Amino acid sequence: MQIKKYFFLLIFITMLPLNACNLNMKKTDSALSIETPIMETATFASMPTSIPTSTPTSTHTAAPTVAMPSLSPTPTLFLAATATPTQQWSACPGIVVTITDTNEGEKMHILRCEDGLEYDLGPLAKGIYAVGPNDKFFIYITTTGLVYIGRIGDHYLYQAYDLANEHIFTVFNKNVVPDFKISFSGEAPNYRLILVEKRYDQKRMYELPAKFTY
Numbered sequence: 518m519q520i521k522k523y524f525f526l527l528i529f530i531t532m533l534p535l536n537a538c539n540l541n542m543k544k545t546d547s548a549l550s551i552e553t554p555i556m557e558t559a560t561f562a563s564m565p566t567s568i569p570t571s572t573p574t575s576t577h578t579a580a581p582t583v584a585m586p587s588l589s590p591t592p593t594l595f596l597a598a599t600a601t602p603t604q605q606w607s608a609c610p611g612i613v614v615t616i617t618d619t620n621e622g623e624k625m626h627i628l629r630c631e632d633g634l635e636y637d638l639g640p641l642a643k644g645i646y647a648v649g650p651n652d653k654f655f656i657y658i659t660t661t662g663l664v665y666i667g668r669i670g671d672h673y674l675y676q677a678y679d680l681a682n683e684h685i686f687t688v689f690n691k692n693v694v695p696d697f698k699i700s701f702s703g704e705a706p707n708y709r710l711i712l713v714e715k716r717y718d719q720k721r722m723y724e725l726p727a728k729f730t731y
Contacts, residue, residue, distance in 0.1 A: 611652040612669060618643075625657070629669055636672055641665075647699035649708060654729045656710060658697055662689050664710070668729045678723060680712075687717040706731035 609630030617624045622640030629635075629652075644659035648669075657665040662680035667673070681689040688695040698713040706727040713720045 612648045612655070614646060614648065614655065616646070627655075627669065634670060636670075638667065638672065638674065641674075645697060645699065647701075649730060650701055651705045651730070653705070653731065654725075656699060656725075658699070658712075660694050662686070662695070664723070666725060666729050675726075675729070677726065685721065686714050686719055688714055 609628075611630055613628040613630065615626040615628075617626065619640060623643055624637055624639035625641065625646070626637050627635065631652075641657065642659040642661060642663070644657055644663075646655055646657045648655045652669065654666060654668050657667065657674065658680075659665075662682075663676060664678040664680060665674040666677045667675070680686055680695075684690060686695065687693075693716065696715045698715060700711045700713075702709045702711055702722070708725045708730045710723040710725055711720070712723070
């Protein structure tokens with residue numbers, strides 16, 4: 518009997534710590550079951566509020582698009598400037614006259630774009646020229662005052678006026694080299710030659726023969 522009493526007492530004593538452990542486990546479990554939701558919400562609440570605004574990439578991608586277009590125009594402009602030589606025409610401009618100064622005098626090279634006719638005139642005394650408005654004739658005036666008219670295609674010139682013998686322009690009376698400006702008025706075939714001497718500001722008008730201007 519004595520042995521049974523001690524045996525039950527020993528069992529009772531050994532059971533006490535287990536019950537105490539079970540009680541503590543239940544308390545911590547119940548505490549965890551209450552606190553875990555709070556801890557989870559606390560972790561989300563403590564997240565920095567500046568996260569949604571962390572989008573600098575949108576402004577970063579816009580920068581290259583502003584700088585890119587300035588690269589393309591430069592090569593195209595350079596290629597366009599060198600693509601067509603300056604000596605070529607898109608269309609021949611009617612009558613092309615080239616003056617060459619030689620030891621014998623001035624030589625005129627005339628090109629008619631209509632049919633490609635080319636020929637030379639001269640040598641001539643130094644002077645100036647102008648092609649008529651209808652590209653059918655031209656005027657050549659020497660520094661000595663001789664006015665020549667030629668029909669485009671003819672290989673010779675005709676003297677129309679001698680300005681020095683008129684004694685109207687002051688430059689010839691004073692033996693000064695004239696500075697003429699040539700222009701025309703009227704309509705084919707009745708053209709007039711307008712001469713302006715710029716040194717003494719003198720102006721005269723001359724009728725031109727219709728057989729050269731038509």
